[in-house]
Amino acid sequence: xxxxxxxxxxxxAAAPTGAATSPAPSATPGVxxxxxxxxxxxxxxxxxxxxxxxxxxxxxAGEVLCLLGPSGSGKSTFLRCINHLEKIDGGWxxxxxxxxxxxxxxxxxxxxxxxxxxxxxSRIGMVFQQFNLFPHLSVLGNLMxxxxxxxxxxxxxxRRRALALxxxxxxxxxxxxxxxxxxxxxxxxxxIARALTMEPRLxxxxxxxxxxxxxxxxxxxxxxxxxxxxxxxxxVVTHEIAFAREVADTxxxxxxxxxxxxxxPGQVLNNPSQERTRAFLARVL
Amino acid sequence: MAxxxxxxxxxxxxxxxxxxxxLPGQVVSLRHPWRWVAVAxxxxxGVVLVTSLIRNPNFxxxxxxxxxxxxxxxxxxxxxxxxxxxxxxxxxxLGIVLAVARDSKNPIVSYAALLYIGLFRGTPLxxxxxxxxNLSSLYPTLGLGIPFGPTFVSGSANALITxxxxxxxxxxxxxxxYMAEIVRAGLQSVDAGQTQAAQALGMTNRQVFRRIVLxxxxxxxxxxxxxQTISMLKTTSLVSVIxxxxxxxxxxxxxxRTYQVVPLLITASLWYLLLTTVLTVGQTFLERRLRRGDxxxxxxGRRERTAAADARAAVQDGLPDGxxxxxxxxx
Numbered sequence: 001x002x003x004x005x006x007x008x009x010x011x012x013a014a015a016p017t018g019a020a021t022s023p024a025p026s027a028t029p030g031v032x033x034x035x036x037x038x039x040x041x042x043x044x045x046x047x048x049x050x051x052x053x054x055x056x057x058x059x060x061a062g063e064v065l066c067l068l069g070p071s072g073s074g075k076s077t078f079l080r081c082i083n084h085l086e087k088i089d090g091g092w093x094x095x096x097x098x099x100x101x102x103x104x105x106x107x108x109x110x111x112x113x114x115x116x117x118x119x120x121x122s123r124i125g126m127v128f129q130q131f132n133l134f135p136h137l138s139v140l141g142n143l144m145x146x147x148x149x150x151x152x153x154x155x156x157x158x159r160r161r162a163l164a165l166x167x168x169x170x171x172x173x174x175x176x177x178x179x180x181x182x183x184x185x186x187x188x189x190x191x192i193a194r195a196l197t198m199e200p201r202l203x204x205x206x207x208x209x210x211x212x213x214x215x216x217x218x219x220x221x222x223x224x225x226x227x228x229x230x231x232x233x234x235x236v237v238t239h240e241i242a243f244a245r246e247v248a249d250t251x252x253x254x255x256x257x258x259x260x261x262x263x264x265p266g267q268v269l270n271n272p273s274q275e276r277t278r279a280f281l282a283r284v285l
Numbered sequence: 286m287a288x289x290x291x292x293x294x295x296x297x298x299x300x301x302x303x304x305x306x307x308l309p310g311q312v313v314s315l316r317h318p319w320r321w322v323a324v325a326x327x328x329x330x331g332v333v334l335v336t337s338l339i340r341n342p343n344f345x346x347x348x349x350x351x352x353x354x355x356x357x358x359x360x361x362x363x364x365x366x367x368x369x370x371x372x373x374x375x376x377x378x379l380g381i382v383l384a385v386a387r388d389s390k391n392p393i394v395s396y397a398a399l400l401y402i403g404l405f406r407g408t409p410l411x412x413x414x415x416x417x418x419n420l421s422s423l424y425p426t427l428g429l430g431i432p433f434g435p436t437f438v439s440g441s442a443n444a445l446i447t448x449x450x451x452x453x454x455x456x457x458x459x460x461x462x463y464m465a466e467i468v469r470a471g472l473q474s475v476d477a478g479q480t481q482a483a484q485a486l487g488m489t490n491r492q493v494f495r496r497i498v499l500x501x502x503x504x505x506x507x508x509x510x511x512x513q514t515i516s517m518l519k520t521t522s523l524v525s526v527i528x529x530x531x532x533x534x535x536x537x538x539x540x541x542r543t544y545q546v547v548p549l550l551i552t553a554s555l556w557y558l559l560l561t562t563v564l565t566v567g568q569t570f571l572e573r574r575l576r577r578g579d580x581x582x583x584x585x586g587r588r589e590r591t592a593a594a595d596a597r598a599a600v601q602d603g604l605p606d607g608x609x610x611x612x613x614x615x616x
Contacts, residue, residue, distance in 0.1 A: 085481055104519045122487025132482035136500045146486035149496060191482075198486060 378463025
């Protein structure tokens with residue numbers, strides 16, 4: 001796919017080079033210079049339907065960012081652009097100074113090859129709404145698959161790390177169970193542990209509690225809370241306003257493919273400056 | 286069957302309520318007299334057939350069993366089994382390639398696979414077998430080399446395309462077209478979320494396919510592949526037209542000499558029956574195992590969890606370790 005046809009035009013600020021070690025000065029004043037995630041002018045269309053219409057965003061290392069917004073606002077799509085599960089049509093996104101799906105050459109971004117993308121994705125954890133555990137593998141197998149296959153680690157240390165992570169999410173006794181035997185909440189906690197076995201620098205959560213029965217949501221949020229407390233950088237698409245209020249450092253409200261309003265949760269959730277934010281909060285609270 | 290059942294003190298809800306004190310004491314099932322007529326007809330036909338099998342000397346059962354374990358029949362049997370295995374292997378491997386090609390994002394590759402499948406499913410297998418056998422009339426020499434460039438090795442097509450090669454080509458290439466659709470259905474049964482989750486963990490496309498998608502697709506692929514194998518075992522008999530001594534042709538060789546046509550056809554048929562029975566038993570066993578695995582392993586990711594399943598899992602939380610999981614009630 002490398003070639004003029006597979007490239008994306010740069011927009012706005014210059015994108016960092018593929019393997020930049022020293023990130024360029026942050027474009028947004030007030031955000032720490034070591035932005036873990038930087039997005040500039042990100043656009044994404046499905047056919048003629050543009051769902052992400054130019055998003056600029058910085059997430060500092062250790063920051064928890066919650067993306068709120070009505071369905072169809074582009075928040076999940078934007079999240080999936082961060083680890084290149086969706087190809088972007090314009091702008092750029094970098095994680096820890098690296099463009100995830102592309103290499104910059106001159107004024108163009110060239111899409112990377114499959115194994116290069118895979119390698120960059122391996123340090124970005126992702127948790128899905130539908131858990132997406134591998135049903136043919138045991139819980140331990142789910143956790144060990146990527147470290148063994150992607151990082152080619154030796155089994156014994158991986159096993160110990162996986163068991164410790166299961167203990168951490170409160171499922172130390174479920175190592176030999178199969179996903180089907182677990183409740184939704186347990187499956188989602190296994191999914192979080194699975195992402196953590198790759199020792200990610202960034203965790204993406206795509207509506208992690210939306211498919212859960214209400215009484216099972218709490219355990220999953222507890223795990224996420226403890227991750228945040230440990231300083232994990234997190235981008236969370238969620239409908240849990242209470243969670244955003246309590247855990248997020250920054251809340252961004254999206255509508256129609258753009259960020260309508262962004263700031264500390266106290267400001268955005270309690271005292272929104274935009275009418276659309278106010279209308280949305282009035283509906284969900 | 287027709288035993289009267291006593292329902293003391295119970296009454297169907299909504300039953301006529303004429304006189305609450307006089308509950309009906311008996312429930313009588315509907316009688317099915319025609320079932321007995323059907324049994325009689327079947328029994329009579331069966332008896333007639335069996336007596337004729339025994340009484341009619343033209344069946345020549347002594348000849349049937351004389352050749353049943355004769356050397357040439359057993360050699361034919363071996364060829365039939367080897368052909369079945371070889372053709373199914375070619376069919377499965379090429380079928381996987383075709384299935385992947387069919388779903389390729391590259392439209393040329395996808396259409397090429399579609400064309401292959403259409404061509405091989407759209408013409409009779411018998412024609413294909415004869416075609417491969419007569420390939421030498423189309424291409425007298427076959428060689429390996431660079432297209433429009435130098436040839437490295439070449440040989441006479443007549444020498445290369447032996448009946449065995451023609452048979453494996455004909456059966457295998459044809460089977461691949463059918464297996465492609467079976468494999469494709471299997472691959473499509475795996476939820477896209479599985480691929481995304483594996484990609485998000487940093488797995489390459491090849492790793493995603495080999496480690497995540499294909500193992501799950503096999504659950505869907507294996508049962509119809511069993512059917513195809515059973516069918517292939519019998520289809521190998523078509524190969525008799527290109528003079529390959531498999532089970533049928535081996536018996537034809539004998540009866541063309543002895544004129545004991547029917548007994549030798551029975552000999553061959555008994556072997557086919559025996560083998561298909563063994564395969565069917567094996568397939569049933571395999572499917573039962575797969576289904577049990579499905580109940581324990583949780584089938585495909587696409588299936589949404591039901592409230593009942595959640596409740597059961599929640600209940601199981603309270604049980605001691607290793608408590609058996611009640612599974613399979615869904616189907």
